[in-house]
Amino acid sequence: MQWNNKVLAFATLGAAATLVLAGCSGGASSGSASGGSDGYKIAFVQGVAGDEFYISMQCGIQDEAEKEGATVTTQGPEKFDPTLQKPIVDAVVASQPDALLIAPTDVSAMQAPIAAAEAAGIKVVLVDTTLEDPSAAVSQISSDNEGGGAAAFKAIQDANPNGGKVLVVSVDPGISTTDARAKGFEDAVAEDSKFESVGVQYSHNEPSTAAEIVTAALQKDPDIVGIFAANLFAAEGSATGVQQAGKQGAVTIVGFDAGPAQVKALQAGTVQALVAQEPATIGSDGVKQAIAALKGEATEEKIQTGFTILTKDNIDGEGKDAVYKSSC
Ligand code: T6T
Numbered sequence: 001m002q003w004n005n006k007v008l009a010f011a012t013l014g015a016a017a018t019l020v021l022a023g024c025s026g027g028a029s030s031g032s033a034s035g036g037s038d039g040y041k042i043a044f045v046q047g048v049a050g051d052e053f054y055i056s057m058q059c060g061i062q063d064e065a066e067k068e069g070a071t072v073t074t075q076g077p078e079k080f081d082p083t084l085q086k087p088i089v090d091a092v093v094a095s096q097p098d099a100l101l102i103a104p105t106d107v108s109a110m111q112a113p114i115a116a117a118e119a120a121g122i123k124v125v126l127v128d129t130t131l132e133d134p135s136a137a138v139s140q141i142s143s144d145n146e147g148g149g150a151a152a153f154k155a156i157q158d159a160n161p162n163g164g165k166v167l168v169v170s171v172d173p174g175i176s177t178t179d180a181r182a183k184g185f186e187d188a189v190a191e192d193s194k195f196e197s198v199g200v201q202y203s204h205n206e207p208s209t210a211a212e213i214v215t216a217a218l219q220k221d222p223d224i225v226g227i228f229a230a231n232l233f234a235a236e237g238s239a240t241g242v243q244q245a246g247k248q249g250a251v252t253i254v255g256f257d258a259g260p261a262q263v264k265a266l267q268a269g270t271v272q273a274l275v276a277q278e279p280a281t282i283g284s285d286g287v288k289q290a291i292a293a294l295k296g297e298a299t300e301e302k303i304q305t306g307f308t309i310l311t312k313d314n315i316d317g318e319g320k321d322a323v324y325k326s327s328c
Helices: 005-010 052-068 082-094 111-119 145-159 176-190 207-220 232-244 260-268 279-294 318-322
Strands: 018-020 041-045 071-076 099-102 123-127 137-143 164-170 195-202 224-229 252-256 273-276 302-305 308-310
Touching: 041 052, 041 082, 041 279, 052 071, 052 279, 071 082, 082 099, 082 111, 099 111, 099 279, 111 123, 123 279, 137 145, 137 176, 137 279, 145 176, 145 195, 145 224, 145 252, 145 273, 164 176, 164 207, 164 232, 176 195, 176 224, 195 207, 207 224, 207 232, 224 232, 232 252, 232 260, 260 273, 279 302, 308 318
Parallel strands: 041 071, 041 099, 099 123, 123 137, 137 302, 164 195, 164 224, 224 252, 252 273
Antiparallel strands: 018 071, 273 308
């Protein structure tokens, strides 16, 4: 597991396409960004539109692009779904940008559309998620997702020294990030005989489905002590599910990401810890790698960014900066 300094400092918990204007608030609209007229054209394809993780990434991309005099257009599918993301990529390829920054929604289904971008001479950077075969990309940038999953288990472990049953609420199989988080969590659980995993369930990125999963799981196994929600929407829904089951405070919830609604749940005590990623850094690093490739300079094959564990103790202080944005 890779820990950055912030993680060490904060790991205190007893543990239909939307085209978004660069520089605007992230709502559904259409158009393209402004930037240096002679600069590179960068297309950013999000995993899903309206997700504060990708909005924060967009902010990082735009800030870095502005420094370089490059223009950015941002688009994302309405759902985290390769059948909706593929046509967006196809249209982006047809529009011939210089570079494509993309978070593929599936490790295999997005392979061919992204290979087509590379074949068209577009420099591809994979941001956040990756592919089974990432060779079409000049660089892959993501959090330490496995490490984040293990850190989530540590938070549950610290809050429940006697052990017990734990549940993972993920998104869909085939997403590199959430699969790695679930693996990191499950591997760590397997190393502590006091804990037993009741398995990984998939919410399809729908908070309401995550809430249903959690209420049903708590009915079946009322002795569940901890829930790891592997992304923002799974975490929002898991918090609702625990509340609906009347188990607030009795079950430790640790969620990946740090959207504003997740932070409210942390402050309210429904959720005990959040694993905040650094989406703006992923985005700015993505722009740097794309531009290096366009200039014929060396690129880094893989860049791993850090995460911060947010708790009630640091969220109103040092942790504030790690909260995701709803608009740039
Ligand atoms: O957790 C992030 C991202 O890292 C993951 O790949 C998909 O879900 C999010 O966008 C949060 O909703």
